[in-house]
Amino acid sequence: MPELPEVETTAALVRPHLEGRVITGARASWLRSLGGPAVAEFEASVVGSRIAEVTRRAKWVVLHLERAGRPAGSILCHLRMTGRLVVDAQPGHADREGAFERVSLGLRGPAGGTATLRFLDVRKFGRFRFVEDHLEALADLGPEPLGEEFTEEWLIRALKARKRVLKPLLLDQTFLAGLGNIYVDESLFQAGLHPERSAHQVPKDRARALHGAIQSTLRQAIEREGSSFDAFYRTPEGQPGSYQHLFRVYGREGKPCPTCGRPIKRLVVAQRGTHICTRCQPAPRAPGKRR
DNA sequence: CTATGGCCCTGGTTGC
C-alpha cells in the first residue's frame, strides 16, 4: 500500500521517538518478516545498538545503527501493502492492533525512559530486516523522484532509452524509486499521458509535463501525510492521511473527470488496476480502428 | 531486455 508519501510520513513521525535510543531487545512473531535470519541472529545483530538516524530511501525506512559511535549496519523496513510502524511509550496494548504485530524492538532513551517500536502488518508482505550495508542492499533502486538526480532532462533521456509500456516502467523501482499504483495513475492523468503508451515515444514536452506532475503530486501528498481510504494505512500517530480527497482518477471509476467531466474508466495494465480519463489521456493508437 | 503469471497473505466488499 504505502508509497513514497506514506513512507516519508512514517519516517518523519517515528524519527523523534527513535533517534538516540538504544535497542534493548527484539521479538518476532512472524519469522518471514525478518527476511531470512533466525530471530536469535537478528537479535544479536541489533540489540545493544543505538539508532543514530532515521531516513527514507524509496519505499524503505532506514534505521541507521551505531555501536560505540561507529556505524553498525541498518534496519530496513518495507511496509509493502499493509505494514505500519508505531511507537508505544507504554507497555504494548493487547488490542486489535496487537494481533498484527510481527516484529518489535524494546528501546531505552538517553534519559532512561523506555518505549517499544512495533512493526504491524496484516498481510505479512512487509519486511523488517537487518543489513550490514544499506547502500549495497538498496543499490538497485533508481533515483528519488524528489532528489537532485531526477531532472526533466534525465526523464526525457531515460524514457527514450526504454522500450517499455509507460505505467509498468514508472512502477519499476529500478527505474524510478518510490512511485506506486496510486501516484502513477495520478501523475499520468495530470500529465495527460495514457498509461499504455510506449516510453520511448513520449514527446519531450509530455515528458516535461510528467516530470512536473510526479513531483507536484508527491509533494502535495507528503504535505497531507499520504492517502488513507480503508482501515489499513494510518500514520504512526494513528491518524489517516488526507490526500485521498484530492485523487483525480485513482479509485474514481465512473465519477466525472475533474477536467472534462467524462466518466473515469478503469482498465488493467500490467495486472494493476488503472484509472484514466479517455479524453484527457488519449490512447496511443485507436485500437481496432480502421477505415 | 521485456512481458506475463504465480505466489506470498489477510480482510473487506460485492454479488448471487
Added chain:
DNA sequence: TGCAACCAGGGCCATA
C-alpha cells in the same frame, strides 16, 4: 443471511 469470488497503496521469481 451465507458464502464464494474478487479486490487491494508491492515486489520477487520462474518462465517465455
